[in-house]
Amino acid sequence: MRNAAAKAALARLREATTAMNRQDLPPTISIQSTLSPHTSTTALPILFETPATAISDKFDEEEAASVTVLCDACGKARIVLAADAANNGLLDSIDEQSTTWICAQLRDQRSGGCAKPDDEVLGVVQGDMEVAQSLDAVGMKSRKALANADADALFSTWRRTCPRHVTTLDALESIVQEARRYELDECMQQHVLQDAPHGVLAALEAAKLATPHDLARTPADLIVRELEMFHVTEAVVATWQALANDAMEMSPWMEDWRSVLNSAIVLAGFIVE
Numbered sequence: 001m002r003n004a005a006a007k008a009a010l011a012r013l014r015e016a017t018t019a020m021n022r023q024d025l026p027p028t029i030s031i032q033s034t035l036s037p038h039t040s041t042t043a044l045p046i047l048f049e050t051p052a053t054a055i056s057d058k059f060d061e062e063e064a065a066s067v068t069v070l071c072d073a074c075g076k077a078r079i080v081l082a083a084d085a086a087n088n089g090l091l092d093s094i095d096e097q098s099t100t101w102i103c104a105q106l107r108d109q110r111s112g113g114c115a116k117p118d119d120e121v122l123g124v125v126q127g128d129m130e131v132a133q134s135l136d137a138v139g140m141k142s143r144k145a146l147a148n149a150d151a152d153a154l155f156s157t158w159r160r161t162c163p164r165h166v167t168t169l170d171a172l173e174s175i176v177q178e179a180r181r182y183e184l185d186e187c188m189q190q191h192v193l194q195d196a197p198h199g200v201l202a203a204l205e206a207a208k209l210a211t212p213h214d215l216a217r218t219p220a221d222l223i224v225r226e227l228e229m230f231h232v233t234e235a236v237v238a239t240w241q242a243l244a245n246d247a248m249e250m251s252p253w254m255e256d257w258r259s260v261l262n263s264a265i266v267l268a269g270f271i272v273e
Contacts, residue, residue, distance in 0.1 A: 072100040074114035076141060079123070080106070118142050124179045131175075134162045146179040148251060168273045182258055184211060192243045208259040211246035 001107035008248060038191045062115040067085050069078045103113045120143035125131040138157045140146045151173040158167060193201055204210045209218055220237040227237075 043235040059086050068120070069101050071103045071114060074141070075103045076103070076114065076116075076118040077120040077143070078103060078106060079119040093169060120182070121179070125175060130165065133168075134158065134165045134167075135175075137161050143179050143182060146176060148253070149176055149179075151176050180257070181254060183251070184254055187212065187247050187251075187254070191247060192240050196240070197232075200227060200230055200232070203227055203230070205259065210259045211257045212247045212254050213257060215245040215250065216241045227264055 010068070034149050066079050066081055069080060070076070071078060073262065103116070106113075117129070117136040118141055119142060121135055122132045123136070124146065126141060135146065138154065140149065140154070151169060155167075155172050158165075158172065188204075191264045192212060192215065193204075201210060202225075203226065204215065207223075209215055209223060209226065215223070220234040220241065223237045224232060224234055225240060
């Protein structure tokens with residue numbers, strides 16, 4: 001699913017790059033990062049294990065954002081600014097389905113190759129390389145793995161594997177929950193609502209229906225009523241609900257997350273800003 005989104009995103013990026021070369025566009029492109037852990041109005045993904053060639057983190061309709069690439073060798077995510085995509089071998093992957101991409105193709109002065117911690121994991125810990133390296137050492141090679149981790153088991157492994165890097169169970173629990181925020185948000189945007197009209201997710205957030213549990217457990221006719229301006233049908237909502245149930249089956253922790261208030265989510269009775 002992320003692969004298909006990337007193909008479209010990279011195609012738009014190539015068109016923008018070509019236009020810039022013809023001076024049809026301004027000389028700069030505004031870049032918007034999607035990794036903002038405390039600003040999403042939903043529980044924030046990845047649910048899908050397909051080793052990708054390239055995937056889109058998120059593209060605004062008018063502005064290019066970052067591009068996330070999954071290395072075909074190690075499976076880790078590498079986040080590249082759209083403006084740097086051509087220099088990192090990404091535009092070449094648009095036309096050929098068989099084209100692979102590996103960390104060694106990065107040319108943006110990052111070192112470490114496949115040994116470097118996953119960029120999405122690094123985003124979860126707000127750029128703390130020491131923490132990200134320790135998470136990598138204990139087997140957290142992706143944000144999905146981190147989101148699916150049991151904090152108690154992770155803490156036990158951490159103490160054995162990284163004795164010089166002291167941490168606490170509470171700290172690791174917070175990291176796991178943050179990874180889940182990202183994973184849940186991406187699940188809703190790129191999986192459950194992948195074909196939904198623009199603005200549907202925001203409307204579901206306002207109606208407190210922006211998690212797989214909320215969406216799946218609410219009668220379809222009520223959801224249709226909340227989304228009246230988008231003219232969605234009960235059949236479409238039923239498809240979303242089936243995808244939401246699939247997501248919860250794949251990642252059971254998603255069933256514990258709820259939408260509450262306007263800019264918070266609730267997990268097991270606690271509000272997480």
